Amino acid sequence: MSATSQKTVLITGTSSGIGLAAAVAAARAGWRTVATLRDPSRADALRKAAAEAGVELDIRQLDVTDEASVAAAVDGVIADHGRLDAVVNNAGAGHVGTLENESLAEIREVMEVNFFGVVNVSKAVMPHLRATGGRLITVTSVGGVIGQPFNEAYCAAKFAVEGYMESLAPVARTVGVAVSVVEPGAVATEFVNNLGIDLEGAINAAGPYSGALRQYVNRTVAQFTDGAQTPAGAAEAVLGAMTAEQPAFRIQTSDWARAFVATKLTDADGSAVQSLTSAWVS
Structure with missing residues (x-):
């Protein structure tokens, strides 16, 4: 396969977790893989994983919240590799908080990273995906389907991503681009590490909440510690969306995630979801 005909994928947020695992899995499957991250100094784990897997990655800087950074990265990939066949929007950040205890600026920041960052990258790559009949894949969350306590801002961003992509999908299909969302549940190590906060301090500062x-933290930390899926397992669903002849729009990464999402999709009046999530905080 020539340098210009080898399929190329760009993946955001590859310093750890699903993004790292997806980059390695894609390279192992024969894709030219452009693994991007906001801070290149955090690429050591990515390089180590690639070396252990015996694959090569094209590691580049890309900050999804910075239009100039996104444009530079995408233009560089096209200049160097000539094509984009798939893009995986994976970059994002966890957040725990509730309405009374956080500022509008904090809520806007969550939306900026988790929603507008996805839109920013997707807009930049669509012309190139049209040219190849490519795939636009976004890693969302089961939190993009079911609102979860103390995740108001995070779930709002993920709901927005799901709504945006669900609306875009039939339009993109008319120009040959397949759009999918991948919905992980709990993935090992990500919850606490990605929050970047002192959980005990946050609990003590939460006042009436x-x-x-x-209750929420104890339940969720236990889930992410004992019942979580591995990043490699979740990455298999991402690779499936890249390679399936006709990928589904909505893809869960585990049986647990499928069952959890199904609660919402069959819950016309919302009572089943409220009963489920209320138990997490009472």
Whole structure:
């Protein structure tokens, strides 16, 4: 396969977790893989994983919240490799908080990274995906389907991503681009690491919500510690969306995620979801 005909994928947020695992899996499957991350100094784990897998990655800087950074990265990939066949929007950040205890600026920041970052990258790559009949894949979350306590801003961003992509999908299909969202549940190590906060301090500062937040944190940390899927397992679903002849629009990464999402999709009046999530905080 020539340098210009080898399929090329660009993946955002590859410093750890699903993004790292997806980059390695794509390269192992024969894709030229452009693995991007906001801070290149955090690429050591990515390089180590690639070396252990015996694959090569094209590692580049890309900040999804910076239009100039996105444009430079995409233009560089096209200049160097000539094509884009798939793009995986994976970059994002976890967030825990509730309405009374966080500022509008904090809520806007969550939306900026998790929603507008996805739109920013998707807009930049669509012309190139049209040229190849490519795939636009976005890693969302089961939190993009079911709203979860103390995740108001995070789930709002993920709901927005799902709504945007669900609306875009039939339009993109008319120009040959397949759009999919990949919905992981709990993935090992990501919850606490990605929050970047002192959980105990946050609980103590939560005022009237301290008891409920402690209940939520205890339940969620246990889920991410004991019942979580591996990043490699979730990455298999991403690779499937890249390679399936006709990928589904909505793809869960585990049986647990499928069952969880199904609760919402069959819950016309919302009572089943409210009963489920209320138990997390009471």
